[in-house]
Amino acid sequence: MTKNRRRLKQVEAWLRLHHSPRSPVRVRVERFKEDHLGFCTEDDGGFLIRIRPCAPIHEQIETLLHEWAHAAKGCMNHGKRWGARHQRIYHHWFDGGGQDESRAL
Numbered sequence: 001m002t003k004n005r006r007r008l009k010q011v012e013a014w015l016r017l018h019h020s021p022r023s024p025v026r027v028r029v030e031r032f033k034e035d036h037l038g039f040c041t042e043d044d045g046g047f048l049i050r051i052r053p054c055a056p057i058h059e060q061i062e063t064l065l066h067e068w069a070h071a072a073k074g075c076m077n078h079g080k081r082w083g084a085r086h087q088r089i090y091h092h093w094f095d096g097g098g099q100d101e102s103r104a105l
């Protein structure tokens with residue numbers, strides 16, 4: 001496992017611990033054609049998050065936080081519900097000790 005993949009796994013574990021979604025979420029790091037850093041799609045009663053591997057690790061992490069807010073709320077747009085959840089996750093991550101805490105996971 002690469003250093004970046006390991007770091008992203010820690011972030012995923014941290015999200016599962018503190019921002020647990022109601023439906024199952026899978027995270028895959030893989031190449032795709034579309035010009036995005038990541039995706040969240042509904043998938044078999046849960047959600048599938050795909051992250052572009054070639055982006056710098058801080059972008060992969062921010063993409064995962066962004067997509068996680070979609071999965072956690074089951075909300076595919078960028079409206080109020082997604083915004084509130086994303087803000088909570090983002091704030092916890094950057095200002096609430098999430099970055100350091102996740103390194104121990």
Ligand SMILES: [Zn+2]
Pocket residue numbers: 066067070077078
């Ligand atoms: Zn989005």
